[in-house]
Structures are given as C-alpha cells and as structure tokens.
Amino acid sequence: MDIRKLTALAAAVVMTASCVVSCKKKNKDESSEAESVTEAVSVTEEETVGTYPDYPITYPEIEKKPTGDLYEAEDAKLGKGLKVVSAPKEETTDKDGKKVKSEADTQPATKFDPTVKPDTVISKYSGEGYVSGFKNDGSAAVTFTVEAPTNQHYDLSFSIAADLFVNCDVLVNGVETAAFKTMSDSEFTLITLYGVFLTKGKSEIELRPHGDIKLDYLRMSDNTSLSAIKYDAEKDLSNKEAGRSAKELMDFMTKYYGKYVMTGQYASSPKNDELELIYRTTGKYPAIRFSALHTNNKNFDSAFRDIDACANWYRKGGIVGLMWYWEAPSKTKQSVYAKDTDFRLSDAMTDIDIAEMTQEEIRGLYGEGKISEQCYGLILDIDNMAGQLTSLKNKGVPVLWRPLHEGYGDWFWWGASGVDAYKWLWELMYRRYTNYFELDNLIWIWNGQSESTLVNKSTFDIASLDIYLDSGKDYGSRYEQFLALQNIVGKEKLIALSECSTVPDIDASFRDNAVWSFFGLWYGKYMTDENGEYSEKFTSRDALIRAYNSEGALTLDEYIKLRGGEKLIPDYGSEKPTTTTEATTSTDAVSADTSESTETTAVSTD
Structure with missing residues (x-):
C-alpha cells in the first residue's frame, strides 16, 4: 500500500477549542521535587524573564460515532471555469421493445457503501457526472459543505481520475490542511486523507488541484486508524x-x-x-x-x-x-x-x-x-x-x-x-x-x-x-x-x-x-x-x-x-583514560553554523 497515495500528508485541523478535554490532565509533579537543584540552567540570578501560566491540554471533547456520507462534486460549489461532464445519454430497448436508460445513468448517486475501501479503482463515476476544467495554477476549486454529526476525526476520500500526476491542496474551513498527488492511470480511484478533525456541524472542504482532473465525489467517514x-x-x-x-x-x-x-x-x-x-x-x-x-x-x-x-x-x-x-x-x-x-x-x-x-x-x-x-x-x-x-x-x-x-x-x-x-x-x-x-x-x-x-x-x-x-x-x-x-x-x-x-x-x-x-x-x-x-x-x-x-x-x-533533581554525572576534572583501542584524533567536533536543512520530508513506503 502506497502511503504517499493513501495517507497523502493529511494534517489535523486546528479548531477553536470549545472545552477542556475530559480526560485527566498530565501532572508534571509525579515525583517529589528535590530540595535543591544546584545546576539547573546557566542563567545568572540577575537575569529576569516573564512568568507564564501552565496551559492545560485543551481541545473539543471527542465523541466517536460511526458515520458515512457521500457528497457529489456536481452538487458542490464550483470555481470559475469548472464544468460538470456527463456521459452521452444512451437508450436501449428491453425484450419487449421498451426504451431503458443505460447502466451509466442508473448508478446510485448518494448511497454510502462502507464496503468500498480506499485505494479502490472505480470503473464508473457516480451521480449525474464529474467535475473537470481545473487550471494548472490551482486557481479553480471545488468546495464541499459537509455536516459532521460529532466532534471527531474523519477520513476524507476523494474519487479522482487523472491522466497525469496532479498535486492537490485540501483546505478545511479556509485553512490549508493537506496535500496529495493523484494517480495518472485515468481511472477513478479513492485517495484518502485519514483522521482530519472536524467539529460538530457544517464545515467546508475545499479541493484545489494544480492541473486538470476528473472529480467525482467526496466520501466522509469516521476514522479508526488513529486509535491504533x-x-x-x-x-x-x-x-x-x-x-x-x-x-x-x-x-x-x-x-x-x-x-x-x-x-x-x-x-x-x-x-x-x-x-x-x-x-x-x-x-x-x-x-x-x-x-x-x-x-x-x-x-x-x-x-x-x-x-x-x-x-x-x-x-x-x-x-x-x-x-x-x-x-x-x-x-x-x-x-x-x-x-x-x-x-x-x-x-x-x-x-x-x-x-x-x-x-x-x-x-x-x-x-x-x-x-x-x-x-x-x-x-x-x-x-x-x-x-x-x-x-x-x-x-x-x-x-x-x-x-x-x-x-x-x-x-x-x-x-x-x-x-x-x-x-x-x-x-x-x-x-x-x-x-x-x-x-x-x-x-x-x-x-x-x-x-x-x-x-x-x-x-x-x-x-x-x-x-x-x-x-x-x-x-x-x-x-x-x-x-x-x-x-x-x-x-x-x-x-x-x-x-x-x-x-x-x-x-x-x-x-x-x-x-x-x-x-x-x-x-x-x-x-x-x-x-x-x-x-x-x-x-x-x-x-x-x-x-x-x-x-x-x-x-x-x-x-x-x-528525574528527582539529582546531579546526573560527576564533574570530572579531566577525561577518564579510554580503554578502547584507536579512539584516536582529538576530541574536537564542530558547531553546525554553516548548514541549514531545507527539505520537506514525508514517510515513504516505496
């Protein structure tokens, strides 16, 4: 399983804290404080700094509840230049000569199917069609309005088909939250962001591709992976x-x-x-x-x-x-x-x-x-x-x-x-x-x-x-x-x-x-x-x-x-003699003031 595809660098959505979580708060005084710590830090007694309160761990109380909803892209708010594409209407006749709609026109539009898992290739789009016409500069977006039944973590799965690899940004209530890359096989595939936190009520999920894709729907379900x-x-x-x-x-x-x-x-x-x-x-x-x-x-x-x-x-x-x-x-x-x-x-x-x-x-x-x-x-x-x-x-x-x-x-x-x-x-x-x-x-x-x-x-x-x-x-x-x-x-x-x-x-x-x-x-x-x-x-x-x-x-x-406030090591006046052969050269090392890391890094499973 390709984590770059399925996990897709999802990030938690930091919402306004509505209450202090009900679990017991962490206690930093689990062990007795030592009477004195002689060498805690290297600050002179004359130096003064501001005092700050302890901040309790705070976030909205979570209520786990199984749920699942499907939101069609054609029903979402579409950015400028986007269009809904549908398959041509085809009519056939049954054995009695009556006209019937083609299979593509009779697929269920909004029924949530929990058996359809992420990384699933879907042969046909659902609903009335899919949305296309996205720009390479990311200027066009689709915004879904979803209804979260409780405060909890949700998995957001996008059904997307693309002919090329396309980078996509996901914003939740206006905050850039995640990014992922589509597949390039032209098949509708579910790409899932796991564990996005939403508060109860309406939220806006915005998908902003940097290249043209076919966007079919957004599926929202309760997350189970974080508990692992x-x-x-x-x-x-x-x-x-x-x-x-x-x-x-x-x-x-x-x-x-x-x-x-x-x-x-x-x-x-x-x-x-x-x-x-x-x-x-x-x-x-x-x-x-x-x-x-x-x-x-x-x-x-x-x-x-x-x-x-x-x-x-x-x-x-x-x-x-x-x-x-x-x-x-x-x-x-x-x-x-x-x-x-x-x-x-x-x-x-x-x-x-x-x-x-x-x-x-x-x-x-x-x-x-x-x-x-x-x-x-x-x-x-x-x-x-x-x-x-x-x-x-x-x-x-x-x-x-x-x-x-x-x-x-x-x-x-x-x-x-x-x-x-x-x-x-x-x-x-x-x-x-x-x-x-x-x-x-x-x-x-x-x-x-x-x-x-x-x-x-x-x-x-x-x-x-x-x-x-x-x-x-x-x-x-x-x-x-x-x-x-x-x-x-x-x-x-x-x-x-x-x-x-x-x-x-x-x-x-x-x-x-x-x-x-x-x-x-x-x-x-x-x-x-x-x-x-x-x-x-x-x-x-x-x-x-x-x-x-x-x-x-x-x-x-x-x-x-x-640690009990103890002095952790003796203050050696000089180094102990080494007992290991060839631990040679001086004991000098370097300060790292000439390099700076600039890479953005993700976990890869390839």
Whole structure:
C-alpha cells in the first residue's frame, strides 16, 4: 500500500477549542521535587524573564460515532471555469421493445457503501457526472459543505481520475490542511486523507488541484486508524552492553512516552544563543540540546567546543542530541550534498567484513588493493568521529545519536547511491561503534524515513522524521506521518520528530493521539531574524510560549524534577583514560553554523 497515495500528508485541523478535554490532565509533579537543584540552567540570578501560566491540554471533547456520507462534486460549489461532464445519454430497448436508460445513468448517486475501501479503482463515476476544467495554477476549486454529526476525526476520500500526476491542496474551513498527488492511470480511484478533525456541524472542504482532473465525489467517514497508535515502546536498548546512563535515559523516555512531548532545540554554536532566546521568550529551557557536528576529513579537531558544550548541558541536567553533517571523504570535493562531491558511496562498498578490524588491518587491505580508497576514507572518518563520541562516553554523557539522516533522499551522499549502500554503511557504523569502540552511551536514532531504507531493527532504538513546512502553514500534530512511521517500524520503537520548521501544536498532538517522544526545532530562519532576535515567521511568539508552558510538554526544569533533581554525572576534572583501542584524533567536533536543512520530508513506503 502506497502511503504517499493513501495517507497523502493529511494534517489535523486546528479548531477553536470549545472545552477542556475530559480526560485527566498530565501532572508534571509525579515525583517529589528535590530540595535543591544546584545546576539547573546557566542563567545568572540577575537575569529576569516573564512568568507564564501552565496551559492545560485543551481541545473539543471527542465523541466517536460511526458515520458515512457521500457528497457529489456536481452538487458542490464550483470555481470559475469548472464544468460538470456527463456521459452521452444512451437508450436501449428491453425484450419487449421498451426504451431503458443505460447502466451509466442508473448508478446510485448518494448511497454510502462502507464496503468500498480506499485505494479502490472505480470503473464508473457516480451521480449525474464529474467535475473537470481545473487550471494548472490551482486557481479553480471545488468546495464541499459537509455536516459532521460529532466532534471527531474523519477520513476524507476523494474519487479522482487523472491522466497525469496532479498535486492537490485540501483546505478545511479556509485553512490549508493537506496535500496529495493523484494517480495518472485515468481511472477513478479513492485517495484518502485519514483522521482530519472536524467539529460538530457544517464545515467546508475545499479541493484545489494544480492541473486538470476528473472529480467525482467526496466520501466522509469516521476514522479508526488513529486509535491504533500505541505507546508501549521497548525500553531495552539495541546495544545489549549499553552503559547505565544510556539505560536510565531510555527508561525515562519510554516511561513518559505518550504522556509528554519532550522539547528540543538545535544550537548553532556552543554559545547556546537559541536556547537562551527560548528562555527569554518563554521562561523555559528545552530539555534536549541538539547539535549538528559538521566535519570533513581535514577538520575534526574544530569540534572540541561543541562536544564540551554538550557535556556542560548534561552537567546542568539536560539531554544531549547529536547528528552528523558528514562531508564526504573526498580529496577534492568535500560536501554533504551529493551534487557537490565526487564521492560515491557505491565505490566504497566491500564484501569484506571490516566493521571490527583494527585500523592497521584495514590499512593493510587498502595497501593490497582489496578495498578502495573511498572505503578506507570512510573508516578514517568513522574512527575520527568515534574519538568525539568517546570523549562524551568518558564524561558519562548519554547521547541521542542520529547519523545518516534523511537517508531515503538523494541529496546527501549517503543516500544518493541507493538503499543497499545506505544500509551497508549503517550496519558498518553501528557494529564498529558498538562492538569495536564499545560506545555504550549511544541511543541510536534511525532517520531513513522510508520502508525501503529500513535497517535491521536490532540496530536502532528510536525512529524519527524531519518535517519542514512553508512559513504560514498550520503545522498541527503531523499525526499522519507519525502513524505511517509507526506502521513501518512497529510499536516497540519510540517515534520522534527529529527536525521541524515549526514547533508542533501540543494540544493537537494529544487530540490526534500523535504524541511525539520529542521534537527538535532547527535554527536559523526557523527561529531568528537577521539580528538574532526571535522571528515569528514560522512559529508565532504566542505559539512558542504556549508550547513550552503546556502541561503536555516537558522542559528542562520539569525533566530535572521528574528525574528527582539529582546531579546526573560527576564533574570530572579531566577525561577518564579510554580503554578502547584507536579512539584516536582529538576530541574536537564542530558547531553546525554553516548548514541549514531545507527539505520537506514525508514517510515513504516505496
């Protein structure tokens, strides 16, 4: 089943909250507060910020009720230039010589048939005809007025035929809510948006294609798929020899999975400007400090400041997340982007099991011509990064480790050579870090984002998505991608939003039963203006304040409370000596202030 076709990037419709949901509200004081937390945050006592109330999780009370209605396109409000097309009238005679209408003219017009499922090809249109005449610029739309019997989530299925792939936008009560692409086989097919929330009464559903299609009808039925989302993830890490700090962090994350969304922010430099800006704006710090280590084979030593900043954040009670902007190990063109480097991962692949060999053994293979220069370059980079991660291990810092991000795409070199190469590199890195370097502080995050790039489930702990939307679009909960990813990896894995352009709507996340383990807001234009001040281009100030003060969100101070307020690691004066061979190179890493992610990402099952 093609999720791009059936799920079609539907988004929850954020309605005006009419009441506080009747379920019990989340209590952030589940464990006793410690008498004192000596190193909570790095703000001076003189610094003052505004105080904000706690916002309860609020959304209209949901009443589940089986329902189903069919709305013919010819009865909807048609945009300028659209027309209703009907088959020519044909008359035949029966055995007695009486004239009868053709089969096409006698199909039922508005009867709802629950046995007709999405992804169903329908041989004939229903009703009096279908609507056509849409423009390529999306200027013509059909608006259905539907009647929702209760406040609940609905599946909206459009019967569409098209000769070419056509992008379609869906607006609900004037808010752009979803987008999908039609099929191109000229057959009427149901394309379904799952779990769109509607309040009781009338709503307007507008379909705006960017190209000509044949639109037959809209079918609205109560949703059942969102109730399938579960939060019973396994707490055992993929690394059976994981260290205590990693186990404790994973225990915590699985314990509160589905109860809170953990807040996270990417820092562009060790100065933590973005985190301090969030504090000044909301009165709260994020629980997770994310960094993007930007390295190439000529520059690993510059990362020391960022690695040190990670350790400092952990000493203050926070959680550390790292990703790797790994420039390809090319001698001439180093870049993370495939178009800007001559390095090809396919040229590095080998059938020789090198994952747990020493550098001396691998160097020997290279000297004998048994592995390529590209393969040897990969190993050198992987081992150099192991030095950075070993530095954190020696300080007792667990790391949410997300390498090879957005692996399904072809824009980064690690995804550009196809899924086999991507999976080979993942397996190589996982085994080398886990078995050879014994990095027991890593919690592995798979960010392949496609069923085709799914690696061995025993080699990762969390599955995540990167989801970017244009500014001004309602971000909502992104429940449709949450559900699609859980269907791919299974309910035993935590599901997280590893990168986003906008802070997700916490109320909508609970309303839509899509409570991400955590989110990570990217930096740059997604948060600040040219002067480094807070920008409302993607997330309004009020939305950020409400998110960070929501009773459904977990911030740094609340995380420390739930952990008992204890000092999480000793303040080592110097690093412990490493016990692992060849965790070489310096413990420097890089600040990620030279890259910015711009991709919009969906879950793919092809």
